[in-house]
Amino acid sequence: MTDFNVETVCHVSDSLKWGKYRSRDILPMWVADMDYPASPAIINALTARVTQGLFGYSIPPDGLIETIIEYLLERYGWTIEPDWIVWMPGLVSALNVICRACAPSPGDEVLSFVPVYPPFLTAPTNQSASLITVPLGNDPDRQRAVFDLDAFAAAITPRSRLFLLCSPHNPAGRCWERAELEALAEICIKNDIVICSDEIHCDLILDLVRHTPTAMLSDDIASRTITLMAPSKTYNIPGLNCSFAIIPDSQLRHRFNQARKDIVPHNNVLGYTAALAAYRDSQAWYQEMIGQLRARRDQVEQAIANLPGVRMDHVEATYLAWIDVRELNLHNPAEQFEQFGLGLSDGKFFDGNGYVRLNFATSQERLAEGLNRFEKAVRIFSR
Secondary structure, rough: OOOOOOOOOOOOOOOOHHHHHOOOEEOOOOOOOOOOOOOOHHHHHHHHHHOOOOOOOOOHHHHOHHHHHHOOOOHHHOOOOOOOHEEEEHHHHHHHHHHHHHHHOOOOOOEEEEEOHHHHHHHHHHHHHHEEEOOOOOOEEEEOOOOOHHHHHHHOOOOOEEEEEOOOOOOOOOOOOOOHHHHHHHHHHHHHOOOEEEOOOOEEEEEOOOOOHHHHOHHHHHEEEEEEEEEOEEEEEOHOEEEEOHHHHHHHHEEEHHOOOOOOOOOHHHHHHHHHHHHHHHHHHHHHHHHHHHHHHHHHHHHHHHOOOOEEEEOOOOOEEEOOOOOHHHOHHHHHOOOOOOOOOEHHHHHHEEEEEHHHHHHHHHHHHHHHHHHHHHHHHHO
């Protein structure tokens, strides 16, 4: 019997994703959380923990750190030490802490490729650093985004301190190859730049390719890399606020900890509980979920390929389709698709004007309805 299912449990009153359109007939396919209920192992672990009735300040439960170490070794061949792990309540706060730690003086520069997850664009300026963006290139033959290494190297100045890397990439859906990461990291080594590698989507690989943690590339690269991970996207528990940074270098880890001191709160106890159940007890659920996402990815790509005026690259990783609608000449893409009953993320927030992002982590039937609404809109827009 399968322990994976897609149920209509989304219409709860406290769902950000569904609550945005509570009073309108708009299918929400915007924010990056899935319509799939968490695994039975996670639900059972949370139920058992709640019955204890104590919810004080928390520390990681017995076995969680050891489970993460074993998980990373088995899945990626990456050996880490327990003291490399620094717990955080979320990726966004971690990005801000990293900018504070690694680009501490006004005018220090933080680099990132764009388009990219919006907090990459706001965290540097929140901490009084200067954001330098470099557009991703495109390989039309393989229908995928690529690093423009020449443009990246040209953007670096003596004030460049930190590079924010999204790996796998949100929203472009790339699982970067080892050689691509090595070439990028070598530029950072040459220019003494710290790398923040956001790998929160690392377990959402849809093709027969392997995710490579950036810090695995070499000892030199590991010594300047902060890796961000979490069970939140893969196991659909983002509201439980549990993530972690992996920082091999003790001095860099000290800088990070000093920057978060007295600002970042403890992780919550239910987040820890869910993380342990996710990594240790939810692998059968995970395998079925990945199969579901592959099928939904193919469903989206087939639909988009048959429409005029729109295109998308192949999605190697994540459950997010990055769709180019520039030929439709829409002045406000997200609002205009809402008029046809479809809630999408607007590319402008990713520094990707003329694009929309569609979350396909839902049932076949619900996705088919969303794609029907998308097609209706596109055919009218393209007249």
